[in-house]
Amino acid sequence: MASGMVALDTPSFEAGLRPAPQDDGALFRTAILGPIDGTTRELRLARNGAAPASPRHTVILRCERSEPRRMLAWCALLAALLLAAQPARADEAFITSQPAETLSVVDLATRKVVATLPISGKPAGIAVSVDGARAFVTSPDGKALTILDAASRSVTHRVDLGGGPLGVAVHPSGSPAYVADWYQHRIKAVDAATGTVSGEVAVGQSPSGLAVTPDGALLISADRDSDAVSLIDTKTLTRLASIPVGARPFGVTIDAAGARAYTANVASNDVSIIDLKARKVVASVKVGARPYAVALAKGLAFVTDQYDSTVTVFDTDTLEKRATISVGDYPEGIAASRDGAFVYVACWEANTLEIIDTATLKVVETIPVADGPRAFGAFIRRTGE
Amino acid sequence: MKIQLLTAALAATSLLATLPPAAAHGPTRQKISEKIEINAPPEKVWAVVSNFQDGSWIPVVAKTEGTGGNAAGAKRTLTLKNGATVEEEVAKFEPEKMTLMYRIDKVDVAVLPVTNYSSWLIVTPADGGKKSEVEWRGAFYRGYPNNDPPPELNDEAAVNAVTGLYKAGLGELKKQIEGGS
Numbered sequence: 001m002a003s004g005m006v007a008l009d010t011p012s013f014e015a016g017l018r019p020a021p022q023d024d025g026a027l028f029r030t031a032i033l034g035p036i037d038g039t040t041r042e043l044r045l046a047r048n049g050a051a052p053a054s055p056r057h058t059v060i061l062r063c064e065r066s067e068p069r070r071m072l073a074w075c076a077l078l079a080a081l082l083l084a085a086q087p088a089r090a091d092e093a094f095i096t097s098q099p100a101e102t103l104s105v106v107d108l109a110t111r112k113v114v115a116t117l118p119i120s121g122k123p124a125g126i127a128v129s130v131d132g133a134r135a136f137v138t139s140p141d142g143k144a145l146t147i148l149d150a151a152s153r154s155v156t157h158r159v160d161l162g163g164g165p166l167g168v169a170v171h172p173s174g175s176p177a178y179v180a181d182w183y184q185h186r187i188k189a190v191d192a193a194t195g196t197v198s199g200e201v202a203v204g205q206s207p208s209g210l211a212v213t214p215d216g217a218l219l220i221s222a223d224r225d226s227d228a229v230s231l232i233d234t235k236t237l238t239r240l241a242s243i244p245v246g247a248r249p250f251g252v253t254i255d256a257a258g259a260r261a262y263t264a265n266v267a268s269n270d271v272s273i274i275d276l277k278a279r280k281v282v283a284s285v286k287v288g289a290r291p292y293a294v295a296l297a298k299g300l301a302f303v304t305d306q307y308d309s310t311v312t313v314f315d316t317d318t319l320e321k322r323a324t325i326s327v328g329d330y331p332e333g334i335a336a337s338r339d340g341a342f343v344y345v346a347c348w349e350a351n352t353l354e355i356i357d358t359a360t361l362k363v364v365e366t367i368p369v370a371d372g373p374r375a376f377g378a379f380i381r382r383t384g385e
Numbered sequence: 386m387k388i389q390l391l392t393a394a395l396a397a398t399s400l401l402a403t404l405p406p407a408a409a410h411g412p413t414r415q416k417i418s419e420k421i422e423i424n425a426p427p428e429k430v431w432a433v434v435s436n437f438q439d440g441s442w443i444p445v446v447a448k449t450e451g452t453g454g455n456a457a458g459a460k461r462t463l464t465l466k467n468g469a470t471v472e473e474e475v476a477k478f479e480p481e482k483m484t485l486m487y488r489i490d491k492v493d494v495a496v497l498p499v500t501n502y503s504s505w506l507i508v509t510p511a512d513g514g515k516k517s518e519v520e521w522r523g524a525f526y527r528g529y530p531n532n533d534p535p536p537e538l539n540d541e542a543a544v545n546a547v548t549g550l551y552k553a554g555l556g557e558l559k560k561q562i563e564g565g566s
């Protein structure tokens with residue numbers, strides 16, 4: 001959508017759309033520049049708050065007849081069409097690189113790394129709060145959770161947790177953050193504002209991936225070495241159930257409706273689909289070798305197959321396989337954009353963040369990031385409405 | 386909507402029996418890379434390193450026995466000079482990229498203190514194709530799966546062991562190829 005013609009059904013007008021020199025994304029406003037004189041004029045879509053001189057796109061209208069009033073109407077219509085076609089926000093990806101001991105911030109509009117922050121202790125797990133305000137990073141070797149102010153990229157707390165903190169998820173309200181302890185087989189709740197541990201709950205063996213239902217009521221942990229997931233009541237921090245799944249579940253992802261959870265099972269090479277109300281596995285789907293995590297977009301599940309260097313895509317309704325997409329070696333963390341148009345894959349060995357178009361099911365961009373990206377968790381940060 | 390019902394008990398019992406012993410590991414995978422320049426064209430070097438059924442350029446190896454050639458899924462058992470064995474398998478064979486990726490299926494951590502090991506051998510042209518650069522990359526977890534490992538099975542021990550293996554192997558590879566043998 002950054003280039004090409006917009007065809008309008010009239011012989012009098014022709015409209016072109018060309019990318020602006022700096023494609024800075026975010027929100028837009030419109031401005032019509034130049035006199036209404038029936039000749040070429042420009043309509044600019046500018047970033048909200050930014051000067052109209054740095055537009056995201058410039059629209060050129062050429063008028064063959066002198067009909068200023070009609071042209072103005074076409075301008076307004078075209079502006080509305082273009083605004084509808086633009087991504088409404090430029091979200092970011094927060095990518096943990098474990099051996100490099102950094103957190104890379106990738107702007108998803110420009111697809112460039114815009115910040116790299118040092119995080120010690122071999123960072124692996126990541127969670128960004130739903131409002132985009134805070135990021136939470138686990139360091140298994142440093143036995144710590146780092147809490148960051150996401151916008152200013154500054155560390156607000158470094159919380160010593162002991163054990164082996166790995167998986168992390170944050171309550172939809174923004175607090176607490178839940179941290180899975182791989183070695184001590186429990187989950188700790190950490191207050192986001194103060195960094196204090198407010199509670200803990202024992203789960204199965206080696207809890208890894210965590211996820212919270214959109215209503216905030218349930219926390220789910222993939223208890224890797226128990227071949228099960230735990231369902232935890234977030235209000236009381238009590239374990240309600242343990243549901244057997246495939247072998248060695250690692251990543252867990254909950255759908256937008258909060259109805260189903262998907263686990264990537266490393267040792268059985270499949271994905272278990274759990275009905276959260278019925279508290280049981282309702283389906284199992286074979287994927288590639290050593291699946292790591294699952295992302296959901298457009299009615300499809302995208303699964304990183306670490307040992308096959310692929311992403312397996314299947315339809316979440318029919319369970320039919322739709323594609324096997326080649327990506328860099330050791331694909332691990334995976335997450336969908338908020339509008340579901342793209343899926344982002346961190347490739348640990350290849351040192352890349354790869355972008356899959358969910359319409360074409362092809363890799364459309366490969367972004368180099370710091371050594372050993374894992375990005376285990378919900379790593380997309382909302383930056384606008 | 387087509388949904389296959391899967392009884393959990395059945396899944397758990399049937400899968401547990403097939404779990405590899407190396408399934409458990411710590412949360413931090415290690416990554417290393419060693420490189421060497423060899424005074425020979427890439428094709429010549431690739432012919433040696435891509436021959437999965439002959440590991441004789443690795444100094445600790447006494448014997449290579451295997452099946453399947455170099456193709457993905459090919460297997461070999463290396464018998465080391467100390468009598469220990471290592472079972473390995475080709476993961477990817479990409480001659481157009483001069484890249485061989487393989488994994489260790491089975492090794493005692495007393496022999497090599499790693500688990501879930503995979504490695505890459507990559508040959509790239511140097512000096513306009515007159516010379517070659519060989520990179521040997523490795524990805525693995527330490528030998529001890531739990532927290533606070535003993536020194537002989539910690540991350541450092543794993544990294545040191547594999548680094549030593551790669552340096553010795555690449556050194557011997559250079560010597561064999563440049564020596565004309």
